[in-house]
Amino acid sequence: AAPPPRGVSRAGPKPAGAGVRAGAPASPRIGWGVSLGSGVASHLAARGHLDALILEAAFTRLVDVARGIYWFLPVDLLLTERFETAPNLKAFAGPVLLAHGRADRLVPFSHFEANLAACRARTPPAARCDTFIADMGDHNDLRAFGLTDAAFDFIAGPAATPPA
Helix, strand or coil, X not given: CCCCCCCEECCEECCCCCCCCCCCCCCCCXXXXXXXXXXXXXXXXXXXXCCEEEEECCCCEHHHHHHHHCCCCCHHHXXXXXXXXXXXXXXXXXXXXXXXXXXXXXXXXXXXXXXXXXXXXXXXXXXXXXXXXXXXXXXXXXXXXXXXXXXXXXXXCCCCCCCC
């Protein structure tokens, strides 16, 4: 059995500031969006709900991926959800780790490049914009190439690094 969340005992909840022990430091809120989840995580980050962001196999905008797959359909008219990762990255001031595989057959590597450009175009450009690239990585296997370790390094890493 997993231990109960902070501020909650096995006997039940104890009032302590919405479930957090009084005097305990606030934990950073880190979002990890994978593929379609990158649109959701970047949306939360852009609206100030996250302190750091990890995006794995992220697209620029859902409509861009859909256009590549369903080139014969008017996807702009059919999609009701936009899931726009690149614009959300520009609006987020916190540190970002972008992870992508060069062999991704679902979300082309060009999406990573565009997301990286959006991340680096932020004003002010003080926040980190780290990258993890797996040369042989496909859409769903980046963790087999070491992404988990890279994510831990990112979370524990320096407060700021200048863009390359």
